[in-house]
Amino acid sequence: MKIGSLEVGEVGLGAWQAGGGAWSVDFAELRRAYEYALDNGISFIDTAEVYGNGKSEEFVGDLVKNRPHVVVATKVAGFHWGRILKSAERSRSRLGRIDLLQFHWPPPIYVPICKVVRDLEKAVTSGLTAEIGVSNFDVALMEKAATCTKKYEIVSDQVEYNPLKRVAERLISLGRSRRFVVIAWSPLAKGAVVKENLGGDRARMVDPTIRRAHTPEGRRVVQTVRRIAESRGASPAAVVLAWHKAKGSYPIPGVKNVKQAAEVVEALKLNLTEQEVRQIDEASAVFNEGKLWPSFFRYVPGFLMKAAFYVAKI
Numbered sequence: 234m235k236i237g238s239l240e241v242g243e244v245g246l247g248a249w250q251a252g253g254g255a256w257s258v259d260f261a262e263l264r265r266a267y268e269y270a271l272d273n274g275i276s277f278i279d280t281a282e283v284y285g286n287g288k289s290e291e292f293v294g295d296l297v298k299n300r301p302h303v304v305v306a307t308k309v310a311g312f313h314w315g316r317i318l319k320s321a322e323r324s325r326s327r328l329g330r331i332d333l334l335q336f337h338w339p340p341p342i343y344v345p346i347c348k349v350v351r352d353l354e355k356a357v358t359s360g361l362t363a364e365i366g367v368s369n370f371d372v373a374l375m376e377k378a379a380t381c382t383k384k385y386e387i388v389s390d391q392v393e394y395n396p397l398k399r400v401a402e403r404l405i406s407l408g409r410s411r412r413f414v415v416i417a418w419s420p421l422a423k424g425a426v427v428k429e430n431l432g433g434d435r436a437r438m439v440d441p442t443i444r445r446a447h448t449p450e451g452r453r454v455v456q457t458v459r460r461i462a463e464s465r466g467a468s469p470a471a472v473v474l475a476w477h478k479a480k481g482s483y484p485i486p487g488v489k490n491v492k493q494a495a496e497v498v499e500a501l502k503l504n505l506t507e508q509e510v511r512q513i514d515e516a517s518a519v520f521n522e523g524k525l526w527p528s529f530f531r532y533v534p535g536f537l538m539k540a541a542f543y544v545a546k547i
């Protein structure tokens with residue numbers, strides 16, 4: 234499949250885990266896991282300047298330097314709306330190359346979306362990236378952003394999407410007609426849709442999607458995934474990633490070990506039947522409502538957000 238001009242497999246990888254910080258990880262095992270995935274069919278990796286304050290980008294840069302087939306995506310922090318080019322230059326020096334540059338979350342309300350889009354376009358003109366995308370933009374913001382483009386299209390919108398949070402489905406429909414791809418972050422609901430006992434990583438502490446897994450409806454989703462996995466002789470993670478493929482989203486799971494990486498690779502070859510997709514859809518129908526991104530965040534001044542990220546060590 235394609236994200237703009239970039240040719241990618243149907244499942245990618247996310248590398249937030251490599252920032253450390255919010256995730257507890259064994260870095261030697263993490264490296265083996267990402268190497269395994271990239272050497273066995275996965276050809277897209279996503280990171281961001283805020284993940285471990287550049288640590289994840291350094292990890293990815295090291296992984297991709299001898300793997301020219303891998304498409305590299307990163308994200309400029311939403312509080313860096315006035316310094317997109319400078320941030321992208323720093324990211325490129327850590328990564329070696331950027332194929333897809335995304336704006337991480339909607340800017341504060343007082344910053345015109347068109348200013349952000351214009352600066353992203355400048356990043357293409359100046360050779361910093363091949364393609365541009367955004368992240369956490371809802372349908373209204375995506376419609377607005379599309380009116381701002383002059384030279385280049387916005388080829389992707391990276392948002393939370395998984396069977397416990399399906400509000401992005403209107404965006405997926407819009408993407409089909411406007412030719413942008415919805416990249417699904419937390420495609421496994423940080424693990425909550427594939428297993429019951431989750432680690433106590435800080436990234437999981439205040440996640441409303443994870444709480445849904447413990448409601449009766451959420452448990453029904455987890456059981457449905459498990460039942461399909463057993464009947465297909467597949468892992469629950471591969472089943473959920475195959476559901477993403479069927480729904481038209483592009484999943485970028487984070488992994489911590491080689492076993493999880495192998496299950497991401499497994500998903501490349503697994504296709505669900507229409508009936509299996511319908512079973513997951515029906516079990517998760519109640520999770521099709523809510524907001525993609527809390528509008529409250531858009532009223533927080535950029536410098537406060539930056540300070541919060543610094544303290545929280547995302």
Ligand SMILES: NC(=O)c1ccc[n+]([C@@H]2O[C@H](COP(=O)([O-])OP(=O)(O)OC[C@H]3O[C@@H](n4cnc5c(N)ncnc54)[C@H](OP(=O)(O)O)[C@@H]3O)[C@@H](O)[C@H]2O)c1
Nearest residue numbers: 247248249418419420421422423424432470486487493496
């Ligand atoms: N744009 C944004 O605002 C935004 C926000 C969040 C994330 N992202 C991106 O999206 C990527 C993925 O999101 P995410 O890491 O939050 O969530 P995720 O991919 O849904 O979940 C990742 C976690 O699930 C567990 N897991 C992974 N594979 C598994 C398997 N096969 N079986 C069982 N458990 C498995 C692992 O944790 P344990 O081993 O500890 O269980 C792993 O850390 C990130 O790396 C990042 O690139 C973007």
